[in-house]
Amino acid sequence: GSHGFGRTEVIDNTLNPDFVRKFIMDYFFEERENLRFDFYDVDSKSPNLSKHDFLGQMFCTLGEIVGSQGSRLEKSIVGIPGKKCGTVIVTAEELGCCRDSVLMQFCANKLDKKDFFGKSDPFLVFHRSNEDGSFTICHKTEVIKNTLNPVWQAFKISVRALCNGDYDRHDFIGEFTTSYRELSRGQSQFNVYEVINPKKKGKKKKYVNSGTVTLLSFLIETEVSFLDYIKGGYVIVNLILTSTGNPSQPTSLHYMNPYQLNAYGMALKAVGEIIQDYDSDKMFPALGFGARLPPDGRVSHEFALNGNPQNPYCHGIDGVMEAYYRSLKSVQLYGPTNFAPVINHVARYAASVKDGSQYFVLLIITDGVISDMAQTKESIVNASKLPMSIIIVGVGPAEFDAMEELDGDVVRISSRGKFAERDIVQFVPFRDYIDRSGNHVLSMARLAKDVLAEIPEQFLSYMRVRGIKPLPAPPPYTPPIHVLQTQI
DSSP states (O other): OOOOOOOOOOOOSOSSOOOOOOOOOOOOTTSOOEEEEEEEEOOSSOSOGGGSEEEEEEEEEHHHHHHSGGGEEEEEOBOSTTOOOOEEEEEOOOOGGGSEEEEEEEEEESOOOOOSSSOOOOOOEEEEEOTTSOEEEEEEOOOOOSOSSOBOOOEEEETTOOOOOOOOOOOOOOBOOOOHHHHTTOSSGGGEEEOBOHHHHHHOTTOOOSOEEEEEEEEEEEOOOHHHHHHTTOEEEEEEEEOOOOTTSTTSTTOOOTTSOOHHHHHHHHHHHHHGGGOSSOEEEEEEOSEEETTTTEEESSEETTSOTTOOEEEHHHHHHHHHHHHHHHSEEOSOBOOHHHHHHHHHHHHTOOSSSEEEEEEEEEOSOBSOHHHHHHHHHHHTTSSEEEEEEEOSSSOOHHHHHHHOSSSOOEETTEEOSSOOEEEEEGGGGOOTTOOHHHHHHHHHHHHHTTHHHHHHHHHHHHTOOOOOOOOOOOOOOOOOOOOO
16 A cells, blocks of 8 residues: 655745655665655645645656666656646665775783683674663674784674674673774774773772773775666666476466466566666567477577567567567477576676676576576586576476575585586575465565565675776756846
8 A cells, every 4th residue: 555655845836846855765676666756736734635736646666766877767747637747857865874884903902811721712792782772792703812912803894783693601801882983083092992890890999900902993984885886877687588388278387367477477577577677778688498489390498589589679577478478379388498508598698798787687487397407507607707697486386406406595506516606596486475365466576575685785796706896877967057148
C-alpha cells in the first residue's frame, strides 16, 4: 500500500518551482522501490489535500533515479487526461556518513604483568556504546605475545560498524573510554589514555594505572560506493538467457498457460525489472540455448529469442518476455543443458570492455541439470577476471546440487587447479520461493532480492582489483536563469 512519505515546502506563485526540501530514504539495489510524486496547487491553509487543486503525478522507482546519468531523472507529469502537465526533475545523492571508514593504530606502554612466567600477551578490544547503555564489541586487535609495550597493527573499521564479537574471557588488564570526536584529533597528548583496572583501584591506595594506550594514527577514508560508479555513468548491461523443456505439456515449465506467467516468465520479470533501471538504453540481448531451430531443426546452444541473430536486442524486460513467448511457438526446445557456450558468449562481450565502463550481468534460467560441468567450471574461472556476474535460477523439480557447487559461497570454485579470482555466481532454486498462498508478488520480490543482493559487492570487487575509479558525475543541473533586459 502507499502512504504519504512527506511533503515539500509550498512555493508561491510560480510555474517552475525549485523545491529545496530533501527526503531521506533507504536504498537497496536488490529491491524495487516504487515512488509516486503528487503535485498540488495550494489554495488555502488547509493541510487536507482534497481542498487543493491536483496538478498531476509522476511514478518511478528509486532505482530509476539513481540509475540515471548523474542520478538525475527527468520525467513527464501525468494524471490529467488530455492535458500536458509538465515535467519534474528528481535528483538523488548518497549520504556521506554511510561510507566513511577509519584507519587507526594503537600502542601501549608499561601494561600490568599477567602471566606467571614472562610478561603479558596483550590485545585491545573496542566496544561501542549502544543507546540503551549496553556495549557491543566492534573490533579486536591481534594478540602480541610476551610484551608489556605492544604496538598493534593498524586496522580499518567502518564508522557505523558494529561487529558481533565473541566474549571469550581473558585476564583483564584494564580499560579506558574515548569517543570518535576525541580520536579524530589524531596523534596528540589528548590521545594518550590511562588504562585503569577498577578492581585494583578499589583495593590499592597507591594504584596509579595499569599502563597507558596511545593512538599512533587516525585516518578517515571515504569508501567508494556502488552508486558512485552508477552516477558517473558506468552501465550495467544485461544478457538474458533461457533454457530447455517442452512447452506444450502442462507439466513443462515453459508451458504457455494463457492466464498466468510460467515459472520462467516470473523469474525473468522479477529479476529483470530491477536490473533494467541500471541500463541506460534498456536494450537487452536475449538468447536461448538448447533448441532445434526452424526451418531445418538444427540444434543450437545459442539463438536469438527474437529470431533475429543479427540483432538479438529486445526493448526492456517486456520486450524480452514477448520474444520469449513468441520463440516458444516456433522453436523446439531440445537436449542437453550446456552452460559453457553461453558463459563464453557473454565473456567475449565482457573481455572487449577493459575500462570498467560496462559490467555484464548474465541471467540464466534453467530447468536442466547441467550437462557440461567441467567446461562450465573452466568458463566461470576465466570469467571471474572479467566485468561480469552470473545469476542462475533453477526452475522445476530437478536436483540442483551441481549448481550449489558453482555458487562458490561455501568453497571457491576451481578448474584444473586454478581458483576463481572472485565469486561471481549466485544460484537460487525457484521452488524455494513459490508461495503456497499464490501471492507471487511477494515471493518474486524475495527471489530477486536474494539473487541481486551480491551484485554491488561483486561489481565493486572487480573495480577495486582493477584499480578503476568512478568517473566524476556530470555537473548538477542548474535551471536556466531568465535575465530581464531593462532599458535605462
